[in-house]
Amino acid sequence: MGGTGEVYFSSPTWAYTDNLLRWDLSPEQIQQTTDEFITKSNKVFDAVGSLDLDSVTVNNTLKALADLEAEHMVQWTMLTYLFLVSPSKEVRRATCRARMKLPHPMFVEVVRTRNDVYRRILALGLKVDEVNAAVEDKRYMERLLAGNSILETEDSSYVQLQHQVKCLSLTFSRDELGGVPEDDLSYLEADGDKLKIKHDKYKYFMEKCFVPETRKKLGKADNQNSMELLKECSREFKPHIDFVLNKNMVKSANKLSIFLEELAHKLKPLGDKERTNLLKLKEDECQQRSLPYDGKLYEWDMPYYKAQVMKQYGVDHNQLKEYFPLEVVTQGLLDICQDLLGLSFSLVHGAPVWHPDVTLYRVTDLSSGQTIGQFYLDLFTREGMYKVAGHFVGLQPGCLWSDGSRQMAIGAIVTNFSKPTADSPLLLMHNDVVTYFHEFGHMVHYLCAQVDYAAFNGREVETDFVEAPSQMLENWVWEKEPLQRISKHYKTGAPIPDDLLDKLIKSRLANTGIIYLEKIVQYKLYQALHAQTVLDPANECRRLSKDILGFPAFQSPIILSICYQLVASHSDGFYRYLWSEVLSMDMFYSRFKEEGIMNPKVGLDYRNCILKPGASKDAKEMLKNFLGREPNQEAFLLSKGITLSTCSGRKLRPRCWRKD
Known part of the structure; x- marks a missing residue:
């Protein structure tokens, strides 16, 4: 396609005129x-x-x-x-x-x-x-x-330093990269007789490599780079955290601190148990490989031994992906949303699109037959395309014009899946299925919002609620019934074997205590930086790491490397994924788990109470309407394998048990 911005038509059939988007602009x-x-x-x-x-x-x-x-x-x-x-x-x-x-x-x-x-x-x-x-x-x-957002400048020293860090790399011999699959090594750039690992891949290779010294070098390098970024951001940020949090559900730094402290306290026993298990894994491997063992678990050990824990669940992801051909997953996803939310999806033939691989769907309300929106799927990677695992974009917000007519909502999902061929169908890894459902959760939020003003479309809710609908839909790829609906073997059409399904569902609980305690350390460090209550980010990170995670008082490379990414964006919602997940689990467990995960009545309640208002109501009000009470943390903890003595007035236990 040349610079004229040609438009492709899959057939000469007429497309809807209330789609205002143009893809043929030169x-x-x-x-x-x-x-x-x-x-x-x-x-x-x-x-x-x-x-x-x-x-x-x-x-x-x-x-x-x-x-x-x-x-x-x-x-x-x-x-x-x-x-x-x-x-x-x-x-x-x-x-x-x-x-x-x-x-x-x-x-x-x-x-x-x-x-x-x-x-x-x-x-x-x-x-x-x-x-x-x-x-x-x-x-x-x-x-x-009330418009008062604080804008970052692109020429700040922090942004310049961030760019420099992204360009860094380390080199290692093949022997130093023991345990890394040959396929991964083949993609690395050669530097003489060594292989070059770029900064953004440090964590990945720490997960794969069994050579402690290599993991240590990667971890320390990542730590040093991240520390420079944190020092710079602590100089640049102003103490405005209460100012920006007031626009969110959390409202204040004090309320956020209480939220994080409560979660850390409840998750810590689970994290301690998991840390003991990781240390035992390290001891056993050091004995097996005749490596020195000092009885300590270091930050650069964490990615590798957490990956070993995942292996204990026995999920063969290469076998599993044979049951997730893209077309089966897509149809299953649409069927689930149709049954739950009262929607119907149909392919729009002849729609103008920006590439022949792109498809457009119309979304109608089943009860009225009224079109409420459209969405594009652009799923296959190509040259010049934005490289991201999955990304939702709201293209045309649903709203009322001043003359009383309604503009329908239109969105799009972009992924970078490999394009299938006649001999090689596209089979999705389970984490790709999770991403697909996550982005479609954003999509249904955007499409189902029925608001007067474009500014109140579904993506414009409070920053710490925006991820809740997408995280909600992820739950359906961890439950047996919907998993069976979105899967079948690409050759035989057979369902996923029950034992493989059970292993997959149980694996959701792997390392959950440590994973979420790490997040809490990240968010507490970030909060301290914003409030400028910390002069030395390194010392604060050591203190938080020791108090919350129980690791030796070293700087944590994983925490710091992720933290500078949080600093670079979402200054008013750095904690938003955790806050939203707590809310999404409350909605899922308290209504869908209790009343039926495919219960259409609950699905319509969810659509009417959570999706339909968009941002025209406060999230707290919408949640109370759906739950019948104020939201709490109990369902979230239950979903992580923590048994609670009180939830909805009676004792409940997790549906999937932690592997001993």
């Missing part, structure tokens, strides 16, 4: 439409900003901005997506330039730079009771007035 057209939209945007901002303060109304102020914002989101996300997936280098370059020119897609940021517009919204707020503003109107107005 670089010149991208520049032209961008300039035209900027001109249009400025006219709307100027018109709102010049209104007499006494004449502002919901329609001439909020609705005018909301219509423009909805159109702007489509323009912005379309260009962003083309930058990620277009086969044309010229188109990708043009979209990159366009994105630099366009204002921020969320007008909460734009209003910060337009005092005249801000004053009109404020004037409307002062007479909100007089103008009969709806609940969602008021919420949108509050969001615009």
